[in-house]
Each structure stands twice: as structure tokens, then as C-alpha cells.
Amino acid sequence: MIAGSQVTGRLGAIAVRNVLFDEPMSAHTSMGVGGRADALAFPDTDEELCHLISFLRREGIPFLPVGNGTNLIVRDGGYRGVLVSLERLRKLEIARVEGSGDALVHAQAGVSFAGLVDLSLRESLTGMEFCAGIPGSVGGGVRMNAGAWGQEVKDIISSVTILDALGRIGDMVRKDLLFEYRNLDLPAGAIITGATFRLAKGDSAAIRERVSEIMAKRKTRHPLSFRSAGSVFKNPPGNTAGKMIEEAGLKRFRIGGAEISEKHANFIVNRGGATAADVIALIDTVRERILGARGVLLEPELKIIGDEI
Numbered sequence: 203m204i205a206g207s208q209v210t211g212r213l214g215a216i217a218v219r220n221v222l223f224d225e226p227m228s229a230h231t232s233m234g235v236g237g238r239a240d241a242l243a244f245p246d247t248d249e250e251l252c253h254l255i256s257f258l259r260r261e262g263i264p265f266l267p268v269g270n271g272t273n274l275i276v277r278d279g280g281y282r283g284v285l286v287s288l289e290r291l292r293k294l295e296i297a298r299v300e301g302s303g304d305a306l307v308h309a310q311a312g313v314s315f316a317g318l319v320d321l322s323l324r325e326s327l328t329g330m331e332f333c334a335g336i337p338g339s340v341g342g343g344v345r346m347n348a349g350a351w352g353q354e355v356k357d358i359i360s361s362v363t364i365l366d367a368l369g370r371i372g373d374m375v376r377k378d379l380l381f382e383y384r385n386l387d388l389p390a391g392a393i394i395t396g397a398t399f400r401l402a403k404g405d406s407a408a409i410r411e412r413v414s415e416i417m418a419k420r421k422t423r424h425p426l427s428f429r430s431a432g433s434v435f436k437n438p439p440g441n442t443a444g445k446m447i448e449e450a451g452l453k454r455f456r457i458g459g460a461e462i463s464e465k466h467a468n469f470i471v472n473r474g475g476a477t478a479a480d481v482i483a484l485i486d487t488v489r490e491r492i493l494g495a496r497g498v499l500l501e502p503e504l505k506i507i508g509d510e511i
């Protein structure tokens with residue numbers, strides 16, 4: 203195991219302008235729980251990212267890319283190594299496709315889905331509406347194949363730009379990308395640096411109406427006044443995790459500060475003072491109860507990293 207101070211000292215050797223050492227990840231995740239990362243680095247450019255990653259590989263320092271932390275729980279013991287946030291990589295470009303009203307929108311990994319939806323509204327481009335209200339970044343959203351209302355990122359992706367394990371940046375086109383439910387199967391060690399979405403010319407009033415309708419549905423159905431990481435479990439075939447948890451009588455079931463939402467049973471909310479251990483214990487309890495009652499082992503959708511205390 204690498205001690206925090208060891209990583210800190212070794213990281214000082216490279217020129218990453220923005221690094222937070224011994225940083226509490228509760229401040230960088232939507233659930234608001236979790237321990238400290240030895241370092242949380244924010245490269246400003248692709249070049250800085252490449253230098254950072256090749257340095258970390260050379261030194262054998264563990265690392266992991268993170269986006270907006272809206273699908274992420276860091277255990278209370280923290281993360282030994284460097285979490286690499288791509289939030290400062292925020293370039294956004296549009297290219298019109300000749301002969302059609304379609305557009306290719308290239309977004310760097312740190313662009314938020316909210317920013318993409320805004321752009322699609324401004325430019326009257328349709329296809330992104332289902333992403334309204336998903337609080338993730340392009341990097342995290344593509345990695346998770348985020349989806350809602352019957353659509354997924356895979357439906358609008360044209361290509362994904364990755365930094366591979368050999369330090370090369372290149373594009374992978376849609377036909378070579380293995381998307382599945384809430385997952386993009388990436389080559390080992392690959393980091394998404396950006397993605398290109400193909401959107402069609404649409405009617406701006408219709409796009410706006412669909413976005414408003416989706417935002418209104420989210421407000422009614424999701425517990426947005428509490429901190430959460432969105433849906434905790436993937437839906438098993440032929441059912442929804444939320445329905446199964448509700449039918450098991452687990453709404454408002456609580457461990458420490460973590461509670462199964464009364465509004466939507468597939469959300470765990472932080473009622474204040476929750477720890478990552480509370481959230482994980484609640485996840486384990488739900489899985490056991492549903493396995494016992496229904497014979498179905500729910501698979502978590504959110505990602506859990508780091509060490510226990």
C-alpha cells in the first residue's frame with residue numbers, strides 16, 4: 203500500500219497546476235460521503251492529462267478518472283492514489299454534416315450533460331433531450347452509457363476519444379464500441395477524453411417542450427432535495443429495482459444517515475451525516491432482502507471505490 207505522503211511527495215515532481223492533496227471526496231461526490239483521496243488532480247489540457255497519466259504509470263501510482271462524481275461512492279478510508287478529474291477539459295465544437303441538417307457535436311470529457319442539452323436547445327438539435335437532468339459529465343456519462351426514458355448515450359454517439367494504456371489519444375467509432383446497459387466496455391486502462399454525438403436538426407419549440415416535460419417528471423419522481431447518486435441498482439430483466447424495493451417494504455429503511463427514499467425506492471438519500479459505510483450497508487441489506495424475497499440479486503449501478511477504514 204502506498205502511503206498518502208509518499209504519493210504527495212512523488213506528485214510534486216510533475217507540473218500539474220491544479221492538484222488537491224488529501225482531499226475529502228465527500229466534497230466532490232453528489233452523495234456527499236466518502237474518505238480522502240491522496241490527491242485529486244485537475245489537468246487543464248489533453249497534454250497535461252497525458253503527462254500526468256504517463257508519470258503515474260511510470261511511478262506505479264494507482265489512479266482513476268472521475269467526472270462529476272454523481273455515480274460514485276468513495277469508501278470512508280479514502281483512495282490511495284490519484285483521482286484524475288477531467289472537469290477542466292470543457293471544449294465544445296459543432297460541425298454541420300454536409301447535405302443534411304444534422305450536426306456532429308464534439309465535447310471534451312468535462313463538459314456537463316446540462317451544457318450539452320443547453321447547446322442542443324440553442325442550436326435546435328434533437329436527440330439529447332433524454333439527457334436533461336442527468337447530472338454527469340461526458341466522460342462519466344459515456345463510460346456509464348447513461349440513459350433515461352428508453353434512450354441511452356449509445357443511441358447518439360458517433361465516436362469516443364480515448365487516451366489508451368500506451369499514452370496515445372485516438373478515436374473509436376461507434377461500430378467498435380461495446381455498449382451495454384449502464385456500461386461501455388473500454389480497453390483496459392483507457393480514459394475517455396471526449397466524445398462526438400450525432401444530433402439531427404429539430405424544431406426548437408418541440409425540443410424545449412420535451413426538455414421541460416422531462417425536468418418536470420424528474421422533479422415529481424426523484425428525491426432532488428436530498429443528496430444522492432441517482433439510481434442505486436440496475437433494473438433486472440422484466441422489472442424495475444425501485445418497484446421490487448418498494449414491494450419489499452423498504453422505503454424509508456435507514457442505516458445511519460443513509461435512507462431508502464420515500465419518493466423513489468431505487469434512490470438512497472443522504473439524510474445528513476451519512477457515511478459511505480452507511481450507504482454500502484444499506485446497499486448490502488437491500489440486496490440480501492430482495493434475494494431472499496424474490497430470488498433476484500440486484501446489481502449496483504453506482505461505482506464504489508477506495509478503502510474501508
Ligand SMILES: Cc1cc2nc3c(=O)[nH]c(=O)nc-3n(C[C@H](O)[C@H](O)[C@H](O)COP(=O)(O)OP(=O)(O)OC[C@H]3O[C@@H](n4cnc5c(N)ncnc54)[C@H](O)[C@@H]3O)c2cc1C
Binds near residue numbers: 274288
Ligand atoms: C439526481 C441524479 C439523477 C440521475 N439520473 C440518472 C439517469 O437518469 N440516468 C443515468 O444513467 N444516470 C443517472 N444518474 C447517475 C449519474 O449522473 C450518471 O451515471 C452519470 O453519467 C455519471 O457521470 P459522472 O461524470 O458523474 O461520473 P462519475 O460518477 O464521476 O464516474 C462514474 C464512473 O465513470 C468513470 N469515469 C468517469 N469519467 C471517466 C472518463 N473520463 N473516462 C473513463 N471513465 C470515467 C469513473 O471512474 C466511474 O467508474 C443520476 C444521478 C443523480 C445524482
